[in-house]
Amino acid sequence: MRLPAFWPLPRTWQGWLTTALFAFMYGPILVLTVYSFNDSIRYTSVWQGFSLKWYESLFQDTRIFRALQDTLFVAIVAVAISSVLGTLMAIGLAKYYFPGKGVYRGVSYLPLIIPDISIAVATLVFLASLAIPLSIWTIIAAHMVFCLAYIAVVVSSRLGSLDPNLEEAALDLGATPAQALIQVLLPQLMPAIVAGCLLAFVLSVDDLLISSFTAGGGANPLPLEIFSRIRNGVKPDMNALSVLLILASGMIAALGEYLRYKGSMTDG
Amino acid sequence: MSQTVSPSIASPQTQQVLDVELRQVSKYFGGEAAIQDIDLKIREGEFFSILGPSGCGKTTTLRLIAGFEQPSAGMVLIQGRDMSRTPAHRRSVNTVFQSYALFNHMTVKDNIAFGLRVKRMGRSQREQRVADALQLVKMGSFAHRYPQQLSGGQKQRVALARALVNRPAVMLLDEPLGALDLKLRKQMQVELTNLHQQLGITFVMVTHDQEEALSLSNRIAVMKDGDIEQIGTPSEIYDYPQTPFVADFIGETNLLQGEVEFADSQMLRLLTPEGTTVLVNRSEANLPDLKTAVVSVRPENIRLSQEAPLNEGNCYSGYVKHIMYLGTHLHCVVQLQTGERLTVMQPNRSEQSLTPETPVYVSWLPSDCLALAA
Numbered sequence: 001m002r003l004p005a006f007w008p009l010p011r012t013w014q015g016w017l018t019t020a021l022f023a024f025m026y027g028p029i030l031v032l033t034v035y036s037f038n039d040s041i042r043y044t045s046v047w048q049g050f051s052l053k054w055y056e057s058l059f060q061d062t063r064i065f066r067a068l069q070d071t072l073f074v075a076i077v078a079v080a081i082s083s084v085l086g087t088l089m090a091i092g093l094a095k096y097y098f099p100g101k102g103v104y105r106g107v108s109y110l111p112l113i114i115p116d117i118s119i120a121v122a123t124l125v126f127l128a129s130l131a132i133p134l135s136i137w138t139i140i141a142a143h144m145v146f147c148l149a150y151i152a153v154v155v156s157s158r159l160g161s162l163d164p165n166l167e168e169a170a171l172d173l174g175a176t177p178a179q180a181l182i183q184v185l186l187p188q189l190m191p192a193i194v195a196g197c198l199l200a201f202v203l204s205v206d207d208l209l210i211s212s213f214t215a216g217g218g219a220n221p222l223p224l225e226i227f228s229r230i231r232n233g234v235k236p237d238m239n240a241l242s243v244l245l246i247l248a249s250g251m252i253a254a255l256g257e258y259l260r261y262k263g264s265m266t267d268g
Numbered sequence: 269m270s271q272t273v274s275p276s277i278a279s280p281q282t283q284q285v286l287d288v289e290l291r292q293v294s295k296y297f298g299g300e301a302a303i304q305d306i307d308l309k310i311r312e313g314e315f316f317s318i319l320g321p322s323g324c325g326k327t328t329t330l331r332l333i334a335g336f337e338q339p340s341a342g343m344v345l346i347q348g349r350d351m352s353r354t355p356a357h358r359r360s361v362n363t364v365f366q367s368y369a370l371f372n373h374m375t376v377k378d379n380i381a382f383g384l385r386v387k388r389m390g391r392s393q394r395e396q397r398v399a400d401a402l403q404l405v406k407m408g409s410f411a412h413r414y415p416q417q418l419s420g421g422q423k424q425r426v427a428l429a430r431a432l433v434n435r436p437a438v439m440l441l442d443e444p445l446g447a448l449d450l451k452l453r454k455q456m457q458v459e460l461t462n463l464h465q466q467l468g469i470t471f472v473m474v475t476h477d478q479e480e481a482l483s484l485s486n487r488i489a490v491m492k493d494g495d496i497e498q499i500g501t502p503s504e505i506y507d508y509p510q511t512p513f514v515a516d517f518i519g520e521t522n523l524l525q526g527e528v529e530f531a532d533s534q535m536l537r538l539l540t541p542e543g544t545t546v547l548v549n550r551s552e553a554n555l556p557d558l559k560t561a562v563v564s565v566r567p568e569n570i571r572l573s574q575e576a577p578l579n580e581g582n583c584y585s586g587y588v589k590h591i592m593y594l595g596t597h598l599h600c601v602v603q604l605q606t607g608e609r610l611t612v613m614q615p616n617r618s619e620q621s622l623t624p625e626t627p628v629y630v631s632w633l634p635s636d637c638l639a640l641a642a
Binding site for chain 2: 176187
């Protein structure tokens with residue numbers, strides 16, 4: 001049987017399977033988005049008409065904005081410090097030869113594999129044993145553990161695809177080692193550094209587990225705030241907040257990927 | 269005749285100015301010697317090639333001159349000055365890398381200007397020098413392109429210009445044409461020669477391509493396993509190789525090894541294990557000193573005929589084992605009755621009808637082959 005020329009549904013079983021998988025992954029998010037516009041009095045699965053009132057109530061919630069401030073502060077500081085250290089780490093690991101380099105390299109990327117819960121518990125126990133009080137700075141320190149590893153991995157992979165003679169070429173032309181780093185190596189690494197930072201930023205904003213173990217009374221990042229509210233029943237304004245978060249993270253992640261792609265295109 | 273570099277300190281009576289000198293230089297990487305006790309004297313203005321198979325230490329030698337590596341022992345001198353304490357960025361040499369190593373975030377013009385900019389040359393003078401360099405490599409119309417918009421040959425020209433614009437005492441070229449296809453390579457060989465003659469600066473080129481080395485260089489150093497086997501002009505290297513390795517690596521050759529049956533100051537007679545007798549009257553070594561020897565005979569010096577030849581040199585009968593058509597020449601492998609196989613390069617003449625299994629005679633004069641110490 002021939003299908004008509006315009007046929008919006010998949011034509012093969014592979015197509016159907018793909019559609020089903022996408023529906024499985026994104027269905028809940030779609031439902032969440034739809035219900036964030038529901039004109040209801042409290043959380044209900046009954047559609048009662050379109051409304052922006054949950055968004056309005058969200059924007060009037062000062063607790064949410066304080067939590068957002070904490071989250072952004074943690075993410076920006078952790079990523080800023082990690083971007084410098086992670087880039088230096090990647091360059092150092094690529095450039096110098098020393099005994100045990102392979103082990104060192106493996107260990108420095110380990111935070112990507114270690115479960116968050118282990119990092120969270122280990123950090124908490126460590127801080128407690130040194131009697132360091134929990135604060136927003138302890139969250140930043142804990143977030144740096146994975147931000148650093150993440151940025152170093154992205155920068156390393158870019159370094160690996162660069163011409164190994166670039167720095168030598170700059171030195172050969174009379175540049176000092178500092179000039180070679182700043183004028184030649186860093187500009188070529190910049191797309192990867194920015195991409196790594198954006199992805200680390202999203203991970204930091206998203207983190208609940210590590211933050212919940214390392215936050216003291218003073219700091220209350222957004223995921224913690226959402227989690228504590230949902231324990232007393234889901235309110236539709238949390239739907240609205242989730243939708244905004246998904247949009248923001250999606251945009252940042254897409255920008256990061258785009259920069260990484262653009263960077264890899266200039267290898268020529 | 270062929271010239272060996274003596275390990276002694278430069279003798280005062282030589283008037284030649286040396287641009288690069290390596291004295292007893294060794295380089296070890298984690299206990300393994302990349303090069304060992306190398307002596308090298310490169311004269312001002314010459315086109316000097318370092319030739320050898322991969323892993324022979326030729327690139328390491330170049331990197332020692334550039335300053336990217338420090339010698340484990342010995343001394344590198346550039347224009348008579350010891351370079352031990354001079355880092356790469358303060359040496360008056362510039363390198364063209366095999367991978368070109370162009371800066372992809374800069375235009376062609378900025379790539380070329382980079383060296384002058386870090387040396388803080390004034391803007392107007394810099395622009396002039398860059399424009400001249402662009403013209404020299406015929407890339408004037410590409411000044412505002414980015415490297416990734418250029419072809420391999422164009423990148424090669426930019427890499428050359430980026431080095432030349434600094435007017436170095438010595439240009440170092442690491443397999444400069446290695447990444448180009450054959451036709452472009454031939455073209456760039458001509459341009460390299462022109463550039464060298466125009467600029468009059470010393471070129472030191474590393475290559476594994478013996479044809480490239482022969483056609484471009486004033487002198488060649490042949491390296492093997494971290495050692496220099498021979499230094500000489502292309503014709504010295506080709507016609508008077510000093511070791512079997514050089515004979516075999518430069519061009520194609522047939523090597524016959526055996527016992528010396530008889531030798532006087534004029535002539536040497538060699539007997540191979542297969543029972544072939546070869547007469548030789550040419551050698552770098554003193555003929556009567558040789559007990560065992562290797563005879564090198566070039567494929568193009570062997571005559572191939574279907575009738576018994578008249579000359580009284582080395583003449584053997586056999587049959588064609590394998591034949592390869594090369595257009596201008598036929599490349600034949602001839603199986604001798606005694607058992608050896610010889611490669612013969614035969615001009616392609618239409619009257620010949622050589623096919624595998626054709627019985628043939630091969631012959632060459634004792635003066636057309638060379639006896640080497642085994």
